[in-house]
Amino acid sequence: MIGRLPEVRTVSADHEPSGPSTTEEPPLSRIITTALPAHGHTGPLLAVSADLAARGHEVVFLGGSRFAGAAERAGVRFVALPAEADFDDRDLDGSFPGRSSLPPGPERLAFDARHVFLDPIPAQYRALLALLADFPADAVIADAFLQGALPLALSRPRSQRPALIGIGVTPAMLPSVDTAPFGPGLPPLPGEEGRARNRALQEEADRRAEPLRRYTEKVYAGLGVEAPRGPRGLAAVTVPDHFLQLTVPGFEYPRSDAPAGFRLIGALPGAVGDEQPLPSWWGELTAGRPVVVVTQGTLANDDLGELVAPTVTALAERDLLVVAATGRPGGPQALAGLLGGSLPGNVRAVDYVPFERLLPHTDLLVSNGGYGGVQTALRYGVPLVVAGASEDKPEVAARVQWSGVGLDLRTGRPAPVEVGAAVDRVLGEGRFRERARALGAELAQYRPFDTIAELVEAEAHSVPVGR
Structure with missing residues (x-):
């Protein structure tokens, strides 16, 4: 979308927030939201944050430093990611030297997987633990690409941590017998012919991803956590307690083997942008x-x-x-x-x-x-x-x-x-x-803000954490 990010507090299509509470009533629950420091990842998580805050929850957003103002306008407290996990998505090639020399496609995707998504995991995880020590949240809602949230669920049982909810802000990367591996944009092919194609492509993708898998294990080992197993894209869905994909069945490939925690909840409504002046034409x-x-x-x-x-x-x-x-x-x-x-x-x-x-x-x-x-x-x-x-x-x-x-x-x-x-x-x-x-x-037909709020409220009342 071309609207500006700070518009996240505008009334949504499925919920009319009344604005931040001015009463002395305690918050319904404490929630940490977090996203990769990129516009397309931060925008949806700030929209969720604004909606939850308007419902009476206490929300802290952990994100890129350039989004501090947007978080304030969303009505939530802001905490910056550490420098090792922060970058300017408007200049990825400058933030990650060597990226610009790689053509779009498998090589650049592998570079991004290693340097944009994996290298920041330790700093993201440490920042999340530090924030939890100060702000014992009932739930952590994380952009699927902020993988530093995953060790939180991998390192301790549910009774000793907040609920972890992943949000899919890009097309689902979840591997399946019914889909080709994520990346080249191959649509499903029906029947056994399609499944045979998918198996062959997944085997080839796994072979090519072997160096990345070893690198992943090294990153997680540094945290004292065993790396999630399986193809790229699987852990983002299966490690969190819930995974909410921002789309509908009509726009996402069917997967007969999708895990129970994987839900399509509809796309977030955008900001109307009434304050933005209209052009003369x-x-x-x-x-x-x-x-x-x-x-x-x-x-x-x-x-x-x-x-x-x-x-x-x-x-x-x-x-x-x-x-x-x-x-x-x-x-x-x-x-x-x-x-x-x-x-x-x-x-x-x-x-x-x-x-x-x-x-x-x-x-x-x-x-x-x-x-x-x-x-x-x-x-x-x-x-x-x-x-x-x-x-x-x-x-x-x-x-x-x-x-x-x-x-x-x-x-x-x-x-x-x-x-x-x-x-x-x-x-x-x-x-x-x-x-x-x-x-x-x-x-x-979908009401994603309501779905997220109902899930958060249910989780907040199921297992108290640090309260």
């Missing part, structure tokens, strides 16, 4: 032309030539209104520079825009595959064209095509002709819009 959204929005999100947007510029080029001067949401200051000027100094007449470029207000007027979203942004579009029944090659984006794009809500271009840098043909097809074939609306209706 906003009235054109209802002037009758189909509206196509293109974005590379708020992080992977240094090079607008990857997707935004090809889309604008492909759709220039068509009978469409094209909104280029660049997601960064100076984005419209940078885009114009890529296009020879000016924008086509049917294009409106902005730095930031309130997506929750834009999407109800949108006929098609062209996206690089941010998980939250894609599901936000689906909440409004908007079909998609997705082109993403880094991080989890190939998996998001594959789910877009598998679920029937759009097309996966299977590249992060499509040519204008590819984008144009995909836009024509999605706009021209009503089945994509129909399927997107069906997914929107499915998402509307």
Whole structure:
């Protein structure tokens, strides 16, 4: 999404918070929330934090230092991760030297697994233990990629620790006999043929991941904890007491062997962003032309030539209104520079825009595959064209095509002709819009904030910890 992170206190679709309590009543429970110091991971956990605080719980957020202000606006206490576990996700290549030399794909994913996710585990775990000594929480709610929370459950029985609840903020990495290994964006293949393919691919993935497995064991051994066994992605789901995936069955591959603690709870509603001023051209959204929005999100947007510029080029001067949401200051000027100094007449470029207000007027979203942004579009029944090659984006794009809500271009840098043909097809074939609306209706049936709150309250009353 292109809305700014500090908007997390806005009224949600499934709960109307009354704001932080001003009474002297004790909190319902004490909760620690924590996330990797990256926008796409921190945003959902702060939204959960704000909702729980508004319900009367006492919440402390453990996260990246640059999100201290956002936590304050969410109405929760903030504690910074130690420097060894903190980084600036807006410059991953600068934070992790050597990353930029690796192409998107298996090599970069392996680099990230080692340096972005595994190396910070000891510092994350120590920070969590220190916080628990000062703030004996009833529950810890952790972004699935903050793996320093896992030793908490691995090192002591449930009666001696708070409940651990994992939150899946990216497509599910849970391995299964019914799915290919996470990463390349391969959709399910039905029947025994598919299971045979999945077994072969998983065996190959396990062989390639052997050095990473040994590295993982070394990291955990330094904590005096035995490393979780099994393929990458399994521990994040099976070690916590509960694992809540932020999506619905219509947008996630079925797994006949999923553990009981793995639940799909719906996507979090976004912030409405009423305080954000609307651009002067906003009235054109209802002037009758189909509206196509293109974005590379708020992080992977240094090079607008990857997707935004090809889309604008492909759709220039068509009978469409094209909104280029660049997601960064100076984005419209940078885009114009890529296009020879000016924008086509049917294009409106902005730095930031309130997506929750834009999407109800949108006929098609062209996206690089941010998980939250894609599901936000689906909440409004908007079909998609997705082109993403880094991080989890190939998996998001594959789910877009598998679920029937759009097309996966299977590249992060499509040519204008590819984008144009995909836009024509999605706009021209009503089945994509129909399927997107069906997914929107499915998402509307879920109340994820209520689900999380009910689970926390049940856990808080089941096993008192340090109280």
